[in-house]
Amino acid sequence: MSVAWDDDPAVAAWPGLPPLAGDVRADACVVGLGASGLAAVRELSGRGLEVVGVDAGRVGAGAAGRNGGFLLGGPAPFLHDAIGRWGEAAAVGLYRATLAELEEIAARLGPGVVRRAGSIRLAGLPGEPDEGELADCRRHEAALRAHGIAVEEYDGTLGRGLFLPGDAAVNPARRVIETARELGARAVLHEHTRVLRVADGRVDTEHGSVAAAVVVVAVDGGLEVLLPRLQGRVRTARLQMLATGPVADRLPCPVYCRSGYDYAQQLPGGALAVGGGRDRFADAEWTHERDPSPAVQRWIEGVAQRMAAGPVDVTHRWAASVGFTADGRPLCAQVGDGVVAAGGYSGTGNLVGPVVARAAVALALDGTPPPPYCAP
Ligand SMILES: Cc1cc2nc3c(=O)[nH]c(=O)nc-3n(C[C@H](O)[C@H](O)[C@H](O)COP(=O)(O)OP(=O)(O)OC[C@H]3O[C@@H](n4cnc5c(N)ncnc54)[C@H](O)[C@@H]3O)c2cc1C
Known part of the structure; x- marks a missing residue:
């Protein structure tokens, strides 16, 4: 690893x-x-x-x-889901707290470390659009707009979804x-x-x-x-990633798709850092193991190829543990x-x-x- x-x-x-x-x-x-x-x-x-x-x-x-290096405003569930589960004050309160945190980190570490490029939430994978997820993007967008949080519709080379200009990426x-x-x-x-x-x-x-x-x-x-x-009260799961050699410019900012289960960012030298697939192998990924597994890595390679729109050379593979709550x-x-x-x-x-x-x-x-x- x-x-x-x-x-x-x-x-x-x-x-x-x-x-x-x-x-x-x-x-x-x-x-x-x-x-x-x-x-x-x-x-x-x-x-x-x-x-x-x-x-x-x-x-x-x-x-x-x-991790994936995504600095995304908001909690783990999308804002409309979080409001439905926890109520408006809690969900919006955490969203605003994370936006303030991002401002603090960006000011402290500077643009050489924090890349303020925004993020794209894609409905489905590149080349495999998902109309159901696009409808969810619209609900997500409505909740963001209702609370004055910047969001735009994305319709570009990767597919369709949302662009969140306030988000950022980091090593x-x-x-x-x-x-x-x-x-x-x-x-x-x-x-x-x-x-x-x-x-x-x-x-x-x-x-x-x-x-x-x-x-x-x-x-x-x-x-x-x-x-x-x-x-x-908390349950540990493994999340996995890989990195590739340089590919042609494809990702203008961090991109997450399939409701955030798959994600990638393109690094300044052209390499991709890609993760995901936990939902596809959920039983195996509720584990304290921290080494990458072949099945999930194969899935992530497929995601990387879609992100690159072509073959990729895998240079690194890794995994780490995170905690989930109910x-x-x-x-x-x-x-x-x-x-x-x-x-x-x-x-x-x-x-x-x-x-x-x-x-x-x-x-x-x-x-x-x-x-x-x-x-x-
Ligand atoms: C592959 C992957 C991708 C992810 N992508 C993103 C993303 O893009 N954006 C995002 O927001 N989140 C992402 N996450 C989640 C995010 O990384 C974590 O939620 C977050 O980093 C947790 O940080 P932490 O400091 O709370 O805890 P940890 O990173 O878990 O740090 C805890 C520290 O405690 C130490 N420790 C553990 N046990 C002991 C012990 N017994 N004694 C002493 N020290 C101990 C560990 O060594 C570790 O350094 C991702 C996670 C993974 C694994």
């Missing part, structure tokens, strides 16, 4: 962080240094707390550094590493430090412990393994005295994750109840 995002020189040059060595004390400990955990580190240190952060692998070793590994580099001056961060147990006021790792009155567990896939009391609302929960958890982004955590991680910090420090867009 190799991850295309790690070829970026800024990622390859990451010097790494030392593991924890022995027992330490801090005001707060953050478990998991993906984009969500780093948002918690930023929030806690911004409030003047001494923070220790730990990750089992490299920063962004999980989905946060291995997710670079995003996490640039963020960790900056936060390293404000907090003590450790890589290659697996947490074995989280208890009230204490985090035990393979290399020592962190005593802290506040503990934020920011782990998406596998959250219910680290915190068994969350079993039944109704698609992310989880933000108190799980102990001073211990809070954030996760369960149902496959769309690049912007939702940091929003929810900050809500978890507010829950731990201020007792602020989680917003209505979080699962109770």
Whole structure:
């Protein structure tokens, strides 16, 4: 397994962080240094707390550094679906929070990292239009317009659907590493430090412990393994991707189709990063395995060929874990005295994750109840 995002020189040059060595004390400990955990580190240190952060692998070793790189406004369900499931205030509230998060990331990391190209929701695959999905695109469009969120109809070389001009793309590994580099001056961060147990006021790792009155567990896939009391509230699934060699210019921005199950972005050098197929192999993909599987990879190769409108050379294949919740609302929960958890982004955590991680910090420090867009 190799991850295309790690070829970026800024990622390859990451010097790494030392593991924890022995027992330490801090005001707060953050478990998991993906984009969500780093948002918690930023929030806690911004409030003047001494923070220790730990990750089992490299920063962004999980989905946060291995995903499709889509920075899409909104929650996992499309806006009209989310309104139907959760009510207008919750669905629109989360949508607006993710748009604000995108503005913050774009301003902080700059255009060299965050590509503000918009996104296309395609009805069906390129060359295989789906009239039923086009009708759903129209419902989606109506909900966006009703709430003043920018959207246009797309009718182009790939097919028909929607264009969302406010969305963006990123190399997710670079995003996490640039963020960790900056936060390293404000907090003590450790890589290659697996947490074995989280208890009230204490985090035990393979290399020592962190005593802290506040503990934020920011782990998406596998959250219910680290915190068994969350079993039944989040369920882990594998999502898979591949990258190709350069192809002719085809994708002007990130493109997702088949209701978001398949997705691709074309990188500046012409390569495609493509993912999907989970719904086609759903039983096998409810797993904690994190290696790519032949069946799903074959499906994604087919998607890549449609995106490229021709044959592709596969250069990288990878997979990672994410957490799903029953109704698609992310989880933000108190799980102990001073211990809070954030996760369960149902496959769309690049912007939702940091929003929810900050809500978890507010829950731990201020007792602020989680917003209505979080699962109770
Ligand atoms: C293939 C794929 C494509 C995706 N595409 C998109 C997309 O385009 N847009 C989007 O918005 N979302 C996408 N997602 C979902 C998104 O990547 C995740 O929801 C999000 O990145 C979760 O980030 P996180 O920081 O909350 O958690 P994670 O990335 O899960 O980070 C948790 C961290 O905790 C660490 N950890 C776990 N257990 C322990 C332990 N016991 N001790 C210490 N550390 C531990 C892990 O090493 C990891 O670094 C995709 C996911 C995948 C897998």
